[in-house]
Amino acid sequence: MSRPADDEAARVGGAVAGVVERVFATVAAVREAALRPLAREGFATGAPVLADDVPDLLLERGQLAVGLGLVVAPRPERRLPLRLEWWQLDQGDSRLRTLEPDLRPTSMGYYDYTSSAWFEVPRRTGRRHVVGPYVDVHGTGRYLLTLTEPVEVDGEFVGVVGADVPVRRFETHLLHGLGRPPAPFLLLNDEDRVVLSTDPRRLVGELLPPGTPASGAVEVPGTPWRLLVAEGADAAR
Amino acid sequence: MQLLSGDARRAVFAPLDDGALRSEAVVRRVGSAIALGLLGDGEQLPTETDLATMLNVSTMTLREALAELRKLGLVATRRGRGGGSFVQARDDVLAELAEERLSELGTTDLRELGDIHGAVASAAARLAASRASRTEIARLRDIVDRLARSGSVTEQRRAEGRYYIELAACAQSVRLTMQEMDLHLELGQLPWPPAHAPELLDTIVAGHRAVVDAIDARDPARARALTEQHIETRTLWSIELLLGSMEAGGAFGGREVS
DSSP states (O other): OOOHHHHHHHHHHHHHHHHHHHHHHHHHHHHHHHTSTTTTHHHHHOSOOSOTTGGGGGGSTTOOOSEEEEEEOOBGGGTBOOEEEEEEEOTTOOOEEEOOOOOOTTSTTOOOGGGSHHHHHHHHHSSOEEEEEEEOTTTTOSEEEEEEEEEEETTEEEEEEEEEEEHHHHHHHHHHHTOSOOOSEEEEOTTSBEEEESSTTSOTTOBOOTTOOOTTOEEOTTSSOEEEEOTTHHHHO | OOTTOSHHHHHHTSOOOOOSSHHHHHHHHHHHHHHTTSSOTTOBOOOHHHHHHHHTOOHHHHHHHHHHHHHHTSEEEEOSTTOEEEEOOOHHHHHHHHHHHHHHSOHHHHHHHHHHHHHHHHHHHHHHHHHOOHHHHHHHHHHHHHHHHOOSHHHHHHHHHHHHHHHHHHTTOHHHHHHHHHHHHHHTTSOOHHHHOTTHHHHHHHHHHHHHHHHHTTOHHHHHHHHHHHHHHHHHHHHHHHHHHHHHHTTTTTTSOO
16 A cells, blocks of 8 residues: 555656646757757857747746747857857746847856856756756846756757746746645755755755755656655645 | 846846936946956947936936046947947056045945945855855855956956855855845945955955855855955955055045044
């Protein structure tokens, strides 16, 4: 017989995986747009890759992402510099804006994206990744989860496509979607950072203190995350 | 036009609420943005109308400020097609501007600035000690190493600004990060201590390294205390500099104390 905590882990984990897959479906649509025969030429020439209709994905009903686009791998040898094709919706605004961060290394506000995990991990592993929660300092300035996957042309890494989901939006959406109040649980990322918590003693963004018992944490499929549901959760309610 | 993006650059053109002397406030804001590299040499400023709207000043005030910036040599205006106002990064002018700004302030202004920076940065350091990942700690170290290697005043200022902003980001706090950006736009208007006494750079670097070590050792209380102490020292330096320049300028001798 399964324990109540296991059932709860399956329910919450399923919901988390579902939300993440939904956002990755948007990322996949961006990727497809980037690889259209005419679009992909832009990787070699420096011309814009994504068509004008791509940011409309942000306006779709039920869209969780508030930013999406393509971040191109710089190729100094071909004189192709750092470059983003990224759109976002500002808070309380339904107008799409392009994100144009400061890409000059001589600036205090330099957005050095090639060293950020959302770019570097997919480049290194060839696989999709979820980064956050983190402060997107020098970029959008928001508190985000960023979901990215690598783009390859003829077997060569040319950049990442991705989407930004504000941490608050992710939390609200997930908790509302779960319906009945879930048992206290912790969602942890690959750095043992709290992504989501229904235990008020554990705050989003904290690192789980070393030595905290986390046995029984289960992996959330399709994410670099683990879910930890409190034992005896049902009895506590 | 890239001027509005990136949080630090957004802060450059955020509305001014300094009250009086607004054209001088515009000059100071633009000056520190140049000092921090947020406005690059040769970069075009937005149009007068756009700038006035962003900064929430009248076109008249903005024109006065631009005239002053031209006079200082920090902005050059070209007419006609492809014309506009362009940034000229001049370290000598920026240093003069910083001295002038210092002389306008009182010791309590400097103490106030140190108090708020100390509060924000030490809170960030405390939180970072329990929230910064290994990668983030490595990045902080990297920034401090770069600061130690920086040859020019402008490079040092930028590396230092990045250190404090990154520290706040390591605290996982958008609000502390924004506060640091605003504070650096203000601190960037004042003289950079090692510009007068190059050996102070070693003290600054050692101070930041000790904080990163405390964060690495997951010691929040120590990270906080060290940050507080360092910023208190910095406040002391700027007050000493102010008092020193007053004596040199004879401000105590003549008209004020009779």
